[in-house]
Amino acid sequence: MDRSVIMVDAGYLYAAGGQLCCGTRSRADLVLNASLFVQRLADRVRTGLALQVLRTYWYDAARDGIRTEEQQTIAGQHDVKLRLGRLNGQNQQKGVDALIYRDMITLAQHRAVADIVLVSGDEDLHEGVRTVQDYGVRVVLVGIEAVTGFNQSRELVYEADRLWTLSADDLHGVFDRRGLPQSTSAVTQGEPAVRSTSHRATHAAVAFATQWRDQAEETELMELLSDRPRIPRPLDIELLTAVEREIGQNLRNDEQLKRNVRAAWWGVIGGGHHSAQ
Template identity: 70%
Template sequence: MTRCVIMVDAGYLYAAGGQLCCGTRSRADVELAPQTVLTRLQARVRLELDVPVLRAYWYDAARDGIRTAEQRTIAAMDDVKLRLGRLNGQNQQKGVDALIYRDMITLAQHGAVSDVVLISGDEDLHEGVRSVQDYGVRVTLVGIEAVSGHNQSEELVYEADRLWTFGKAELAAAFTRRTPNTPELSPEEVAVIAHAARAAAVAFATSWKAEAGETELQELMADRPRIPRPIDVELITAVEQDIGRTLHDQKDLKKELRAAWWGVMGGGAVLLAARSTLTVSAETESQ
């Protein structure tokens, strides 16, 4: 069967593409047009591999399995399958590599494809690439031009049959940097966004608490209502990613999110008494 599947590791795409096109690896600061990326990949497949594309697989992660608005849009696209791993309490993707590996092996074993076009940089995938090659599948690895150094595993690069690299000229149309200056919203829109943000903060805090060790929780509670800087950054970033908006200038809302955090952690009366002056370690409100 001569046909191809495209597999996109969204975490790599956001980080490497955001750095190249927008000067940031922060997903919360970048808007991505997935259809533009897929169209570029499909055109390259037709030109260089000369095989039809069966479908595209889009691999990402979600907290508690709940799709973001962007992920729902991707899931509804024609000939695109959304595969979701999970986000842990530290906002790290888990299980995404396993999903990619599983799909590559299954398609190869059933003789469903002759080619896999994989956009990723993760070394953990090189064994999967080797395995599908044993079934006669050709693997083309797609990389994004690195601003400096390398952004793909050497082992993964060496294992692939072909290597394509996309530069800024090819990807610039797909990436837009979010700016703090957003159109003025109605009170109703502000309320909806605030509600979604608080829900996202509760989800993040719940996940973090479930994975934290007893010592970590004790140290956290001993310093309340201050939130350690690294955790605070993860909290705000997770909420921004979930609601698809930057909170750069939303000082009051960020205080509410920290209050929601302590509501999950058990801040109780200590938090309520200090709510108006909630701070984080070495906090800078420029974030």
């Protein structure tokens, strides 16, 4: 039984990942490369847990049970099982957490897996986590770095056996802003090209923030976090200058892009020196 399953709450992935990588939680404004996300997470499971992935369960919602074109593509991927809840009149997902809960319990009861890797932030799942642990299943909770505050239930985090936190760098190439021009550059070594100014700016901000964080003293980091979300003026100028140099574009009059850059900065800095493992 040395195998695992991955369970992805698509609503959480879009909201948290879109905010971190593109500065928006609006699903209509986002393009998600689901196959790349599944591949990267499966690779991490194989290396980090030394387990094979039986399959990935992808939980989403649809109006009247009719799959979108994107959901059809996801359903057609190898070793991916699409589970659909409902969308109500306010475009709110209904029944998704119940589907996740059911699959967790069924797999645990039948001793089908050793580990469940869960991408979610929903507090309603913490009882399900506790139950499958009673069957001897380890639960690895996967979160996405929050731009501000927290984007996962504290109860869910406390209940899980391990926590993996994905940074903007981990999600590089997974998200794009809908309608932005995309590069036609070739893909190199399996990594997608940076496809928009927003992506390149976010990537540059993440690189700068990561380097700064790794070199900062603990007291310096704590002082910075205590004044969050304000970035000290000299540091803010240094951040924007580094991004401008990387993308070859002046950010002075682009307030949205500057917000995205600062959001990417806090996505890295807000998690402390190291992501939880």
